Amino acid sequence: MAKILGNFHLALLIGVVLLVAAMFGLHREAMSAGIYPWSEFLRYLHVFAGILWIGLLYYFNFVQIPTMPKVPPELKPGVTKHIAPAALFWFRWSALATVVLGLLVAEMTQGGYSGRALMLADGYRTIGIGMWLGLIMAANVWFVIWPNQKKALGIVTVADDAKARAASVAMMASRTNLILSLPMLYCMVGQTHIGG
Template sequence: MELITTSLGVEMLLRWGHFMAGITWIGLLYYFNFVQTEYFKEADATSKSDAIQKLVPKALWWFRWGAMFTLLTGLGIFAVRGGGMSMDIYVGALLGLFMFLNVWLIIWPNQKIVIASATQAAGGGVALPEAAGALATAGLASRTNTLFSIPMLFFMGASAHYPHSFSILAFLVAVVVIVALEFNGAYPAIKHIDVFKKLPEGGKMKLYASVNGVIYCGLGLTVILFLILDLL
């Protein structure tokens, strides 16, 4: 009984940490996509440069480490429970994993280039020529994360009420849909890798380039994934 109580206590602490880190991460994701990006479209060059140098690095610190601790606490919950959870949790976890990888492997490295370029230009130097491409690459990955976040939050929140069943077919179809969207979002960052050169070109953001577009697409993706899990 003591062992069971201790295990439940550890799980509850992990869930609390997962919840806190997730709020930090997703909250800043929505700030970047719904607030900061729209502000930058209207801001004058001086204000934008100042924000990129002083505000963005601080926000990105909390953003990427929020993502890190969300992943670590999530893995801890899996370890404590030992698997055997409902299918929706695995789909939500896959979405979260791709979002984490996008943060650390695409968004943060490319935002560092943008920040360095703004700092160099503000100091009287020349802006880095690769900064525009880096901003576009980070922007697409960030929009993809926003798209993924909507179904991810649904599946994580609904997990306590979801049937504890697992359909291999439904899971595989959901994985195909998610991987295809991730490929599109990551394409500008991976297109130079030989194995991806033979695949169809990705990197399209037309449907979710706007705030309304990414929200509608996220809601649509949630419905599609829900129907896949529910009907298959």
């Protein structure tokens, strides 16, 4: 069992196989009739990417940022040279995937509602606010957090004062996304369960 669960790629593959089994097992007739709502599969991918993105946002804000001052100096490179760059890779790409998949879902359901939602039209106001918050957060990831983290982590070489300033800007942008994530998640869930 340790060989299976100790191998990330094998565990992920097993999860994907179980996903496909669930899809075909639960919706076999719809798939064989060619009426399976593929927008629902895109919605699944959107939610998966969103969980990865927001999970990493919460990891940074609840765990890494508050813990780093307590980490002994000789151990900090383990985080800054290995863990943080890997986490930031998944963070920024899951943000992009969440946005792209979300917009695709919005276009593939209910006759394409992304325009009405982004205009905050009646019936789409809640999801529209969630979409705007998600777009702002994703822009923050790509255009503020990531460029500053590259400096703070030494991926891009800058002077020490610029490195410290970049770390501060990245942290404040990350905290901004933490703040925005709470109403964004409410709006995403609220549209389905409460309405527009």
